[in-house]
Each structure stands twice: as structure tokens, then as C-alpha cells.
Amino acid sequence: MFEFEIITENFSSYLDGMWLTAQLVGIALAAGLVMAVPLAVMRVSNNPFLYRPVWLYTYFFRGTPMLIQLLVVYYGLAQFQWMQDAWEAQSPFWLLFREPFFCALLAFAVNTCAYTVEILAGSIRSIPHGEIEAAQAMGMTPFTRLRRITLPSALRRSIPAYSNEVIFMLQGSAIASAVTLVDITGAARDVYSRHFAPFEAFVFAGLIYLLMTFAIVGLFRLAEQRWLAHLMPRKTQAAH
Amino acid sequence: MKKLTAAALLTLLALNVGAKDWTEVRLASEGAYPPFNGLAPDGSLIGLDIDIGNAICAEMKLKCTWVKQDWDGMIPALVARKFDAILASMSITEDRKKKVDFSNKYYASPVALIGKNGSPLKPDLAVLKGKKVAAQRGTVADNFATKFWGKEGVTIVRYAKQEEAYADLKSGRVDAAIADYWEAKGGFLDADAGKGFGMLGEKIYGKTADERATVGEGIGIAVRKQDKELKEIFNKGIAAIRAKGTYDKIAKKYFSEDIYGN
Structure with a gap:
């Protein structure tokens, strides 16, 4: 039925593929998130010269x-x-575009950035009015308010939505094999063509993605406990 | 008496089915792979496959008719007796051998290394070491390169489609590409896209037994597994037209190079 030998024989190519997927997704997400924060602030601005270009960018990507x-x-x-x-x-600059790794990284980062901008912008818009009013009452300048109140609050509250984006990026990264990269899917395609065993090759690739998704879900649970504790239902003391 | 005659006739018929006396043969080709098999303006099949088939039939005194059949249904239609043999530039492979029998090859299908004209590369490990070679994933060319070069320091870059491999060869992302020789010639080198590119070194038939097995036996005529006699007729026919020079005359009509290999 399931020929485990095919998997054990090619285990190292799957591991290499997993490492490549992790690098691609990790770096793309980090770059995308860093770029997304200022763009999200521009996106919610009232100035059309600031929000229009960002709107166009997220709309396009x-x-x-x-x-x-x-x-x-x-x-x-x-x-x-x-x-x-x-x-x-x-x-040296254009040579980067010769490398499939850089091309994939660029496409992934720009894409995840567009989604993250919208997640953060939505979070900023839904900030409780009371928090802003309190900051104004304290006499904070708009920049201080952004730095101390708006962004920390918006970033915290976007964690659950952002965890979805991270998982989507992991699954979406499977297209890297379309540009010759041997990521998890690329390794599976090679194994498939070598052994004519699509079931083994792809089921095992799927298992690796599943494991990585579990890890991501676990990390985000920890993050939510750390940064969203104040929004969780309060634990009640058991009655004696 | 009548009954006896009928019984005798039936027996004869039954014998005939077992050991068919081949006088009429229906041959099939695709008509979508010029110059090997294409369609004339009137819709009839033309090309090298068809000329070879007709020459064999003339040599072996067979009355042959041609059937046009789409590639996808080619082997099932042969098995279903829609025709008796396939001459459609079909490679002899282990997978196909499970369903049909093949005659000896009637032309070779080597692989070839393709690159920019004037490139110093050739199908030789010493010069290919450290270079990037493109191949379509899962093809004979990929298997060959992976097996004999991939472990020796040549980077094999694999593509889902042959055109993508050529695209990266043209743009300079890879140093060379390896592909089926005829595919490369018809699909790239002789087309506008392949201007400035050519075969590097010699065609690759395989030097060792292992290499030759990977490259494959070549292009053969497919027949149903039970039709051993027909297969033998074709083998004799191929040998005969080769010996008499008919083969070379036909080959010259289409190619200025040797197509049979060694």
C-alpha cells in the first residue's frame, strides 16, 4: 500500500525542502510585516496623497x-x-532577479505585505474611541499617541487575523516549485517523477505542511496568551 | 457431407484467427508531429513515419492502409483492434511494453545538450562540473542528467514544462539544457525561439550499457502483444529497407543527418 521506503530513501531531500520553505516564508513574513506597519498608518490617514497609493497597492496585489x-x-x-x-x-542589483530564491522572496513579501496592511488598517480603525480620547486628554501629540496607544493596541488585536495570514503564506509558498525551487512541494515532485509514486510523495509533503501549521498555531496561542490576556474571559474562582 | 464441410471451414477460420496470415495491415499515425507525421492539405497522413511504413509494406508485400488516431487514445485503440500497428514516432519504453510489443527501432531518439552557439560546454563531466543544466522533470533527459551528472557536481534545474527550461536557457539563468534531441530540434533549435542556440558536442546515445538503457532503445512500431508474427514481419522489413538503401533515401528526404544511430 504505502511504500515507506520511498520516503526514507528521500527523507533528506524533504528536510532540505522544509528548510527552504521555512526560510522563504519566514523572511517574506518578517519583511512584509515591517513594511506593512507604516503602510497601514498611511492607509488610515485622511490625506488622499497618503492613502490612495497604498489603497492601489493592496488592491492590486x-x-x-x-x-x-x-x-x-x-x-x-x-x-x-x-x-x-x-x-x-x-x-549586483539586477543579478538578484536571476536567483529563483530572491524572485520568490520578493513576490511573497510584497503579497503578504498587502494583506497585512489591510489587517492592521482594519485593526487601527476599530480601536476603541475611549483609548484615543484618553490619550488626547493626557495631551499626547499625534505621533506619541500613535506610538504609545494606537499601534500597540492595533498590533495586539490583529494577532488572531494575522495568524491566518501566516498559515496562508505557508500553504501558498507551495508555488515556489513553479520557479525551479526545491521546497517541500518541489521535493515531492522530484520524488514523484523518480518513483512514479504520487500518493507517497504528496501525502508525505502534506504531512510536513500539517506539522508546520501545528507549530505556527501553537506559537500564536502563546502570543495571544502573552499579549491578548486582557481581552480573554476572566477566569472565575471556583466556588467552595 | 455438408456438415463436414462446414466443420472443416469453421476449423480453418479458427486456425486463421490463431495464426493470422498477414496480407492486409492497418497502420495508425497521429499527424501532429511534423516532419515525422503530419497532414497533407487533403487530410491524408504524410511524413517520415508514413514513408517508412509504406516502404516496409512494399518490401514485405503487405497491403497497408492508414488510420489517423489521436495520441491519447493510440495504444487503447491498438489493443481494441481499431488498427494493427502504430507508426507515430513512439518511443520504446518499459511502461508501454507492459501493454504492447515493439519492433526493433526504426530511428534513434538520443538526448542532446543545448546551449548558446560557441559555448565551450559539451556533454562531458569534466567541463560540466559546477554548471547549471536545465531539464524537464521526469523526462528521459532529466533521468539521464540526474543519474550520471547530478551526483558529480552538476546542478540539475528541473522544470514542469520544456518551454520553461528553454526560457531560462535564453535568459541566461542556466548554462545549458538537456532534452530529447528531436524535441529540442523541432521545438526550439529550428524555431525562431532557438536562434543563436545549438547542440553542444555530440548527440548522447549513452556510452556504457547503463547509460544506453537510460537513454532508451529508440522509436519502434507498436503491435498487439499476441501479434508476434506481425512484429517479426516489421523487423524483417526494417532490416530489408536498411540493407537496400530505401531507408537512407527516405531519411535524406527529411534530414541531412543520420537518424538511425548505431
Whole structure:
């Protein structure tokens, strides 16, 4: 039925793939989150010169599939003569676009950033009025208010929604194999074509994703306990 | 008396089914893989496969008719007796051998290393070490490169589609590509997309027995497993047209190079 030998024989390629997936998703999420914080503040601003460009950005990247974005960055840009000339000339910046890892990282980071901006912006908009009024009453400047009250509160309250985004990114990263990267899915495809055993190859890949998702869910539970404790239902003392 | 004659006739018929006397043969081809098999303006099949088939039939005194059949249903239709043999540039593979029998090859299907014209690379480990070679995942070319180069320090970059491998070869992401020779020739080198690119070194038929087994036996004529006699007729026919020079005449019509291999 299930030939475990195929898995044990190729275990190291799966491990390598898992490491690549972890790097890709980890770095893309970190970069996306860092960029998303200032963009989210711009997104909720009343100034059209600030919020319009960010609106356009999130609209565009949430409105097109990540696979298409990746294919454009990897195959699309490489089609142009100027890009090939830049590679020929060893231009350090454009050479980055020759590497499939960088292309995937760029596409993933820009994509997750767009979603994270909307998550954070929603969180900022739904901040309780009382918190803002209290900060104003204390005489805080708008920047101090943002730094001390708005952002910490919004970031905390976006943890549950953001955990979904992290899980989506992990699953979405499976498209990295479309640009020759041997991530978990790429390793599974190689095993499949070598042994003609799609069931074993893909079921095991699925198990690895499942395990990684469990780990992410666990980490976010810890984060929620740490930063959202004040929003949890209060524990009642058992009656004697 | 009448009954006896009838019984004798029936026996004859039954014998005929067992050891069929091949005088008429229905051959099938696809008509979508020029110059090996294509369609004439009137819809009839033309190409190298068809010329080879007709030459064998003339040689072996068979009356042959052609059937056009889509690639997907080719082997099932053969098994279902819609026709008796396939001449559609079909590679002899272990998988197909489970369902049908093949004649000896009537032309070779080597793999080839493709790269920029003037590239110093060739299918030789000493020069390929440390280079990136593109291949379509799961093809004969991929198996060959993975098995004999991948463990020796050549990076094999795998693609889901052959066109993607060529795209990365053109843009310079990989140093060379390895592919089925005929596929590379028809699909890339002879097309506009392949301008400035060519085969590097010689065609790869495999030097050791292990390498030759990986590259495969070549292109053969497929027949139903029970039709051993027909397979033998084709084998004799191929040998005969090779010996008499008919084969070379046909091959020259389409290619300026040797297609039979060694």
C-alpha cells in the first residue's frame, strides 16, 4: 500500500525542502510585516496623497494570484533584453532577479505585505474611541499617541487575523516549485517523477505542511496568551 | 457431407484467427508531429513515419492502409483492434511494453545538450562540473542528467514544462539544457525561439550499457502483444529497407543527418 521506503530513501531531500520553505516564508513574513506597519498608518490617514497609493497597492496585489505575480517576476522580467544585458554585465542589483530564491522572496513579501496592511488598517480603525480620547486628554501629540496607544493596541488585536495570514503564506509558498525551487512541494515532485509514486510523495509533503501549521498555531496561542490576556474571559474562582 | 464441410471451414477460420496470415495491415499515425507525421492539405497522413511504413509494406508485400488516431487514445485503440500497428514516432519504453510489443527501432531518439552557439560546454563531466543544466522533470533527459551528472557536481534545474527550461536557457539563468534531441530540434533549435542556440558536442546515445538503457532503445512500431508474427514481419522489413538503401533515401528526404544511430 504505502511504500515507506520511498520516503526514507528521500527523507533528506524533504528536510532540505522544509528548510527552504521555512526560510522563504519566514523572511517574506518578517519583511512584509515591517513594511506593512507604516503602510497601514498611511492607509488610515485622511490625506488622499497618503492613502490612495497604498489603497492601489493592496488592491492590486490582493486582486491578482500570487502565482501570477511570481511568474511575472521570474519569467516575465527575464524576457527583457535589458535585464539579460544587466546579468551579462554582472550588475549586483539586477543579478538578484536571476536567483529563483530572491524572485520568490520578493513576490511573497510584497503579497503578504498587502494583506497585512489591510489587517492592521482594519485593526487601527476599530480601536476603541475611549483609548484615543484618553490619550488626547493626557495631551499626547499625534505621533506619541500613535506610538504609545494606537499601534500597540492595533498590533495586539490583529494577532488572531494575522495568524491566518501566516498559515496562508505557508500553504501558498507551495508555488515556489513553479520557479525551479526545491521546497517541500518541489521535493515531492522530484520524488514523484523518480518513483512514479504520487500518493507517497504528496501525502508525505502534506504531512510536513500539517506539522508546520501545528507549530505556527501553537506559537500564536502563546502570543495571544502573552499579549491578548486582557481581552480573554476572566477566569472565575471556583466556588467552595 | 455438408456438415463436414462446414466443420472443416469453421476449423480453418479458427486456425486463421490463431495464426493470422498477414496480407492486409492497418497502420495508425497521429499527424501532429511534423516532419515525422503530419497532414497533407487533403487530410491524408504524410511524413517520415508514413514513408517508412509504406516502404516496409512494399518490401514485405503487405497491403497497408492508414488510420489517423489521436495520441491519447493510440495504444487503447491498438489493443481494441481499431488498427494493427502504430507508426507515430513512439518511443520504446518499459511502461508501454507492459501493454504492447515493439519492433526493433526504426530511428534513434538520443538526448542532446543545448546551449548558446560557441559555448565551450559539451556533454562531458569534466567541463560540466559546477554548471547549471536545465531539464524537464521526469523526462528521459532529466533521468539521464540526474543519474550520471547530478551526483558529480552538476546542478540539475528541473522544470514542469520544456518551454520553461528553454526560457531560462535564453535568459541566461542556466548554462545549458538537456532534452530529447528531436524535441529540442523541432521545438526550439529550428524555431525562431532557438536562434543563436545549438547542440553542444555530440548527440548522447549513452556510452556504457547503463547509460544506453537510460537513454532508451529508440522509436519502434507498436503491435498487439499476441501479434508476434506481425512484429517479426516489421523487423524483417526494417532490416530489408536498411540493407537496400530505401531507408537512407527516405531519411535524406527529411534530414541531412543520420537518424538511425548505431
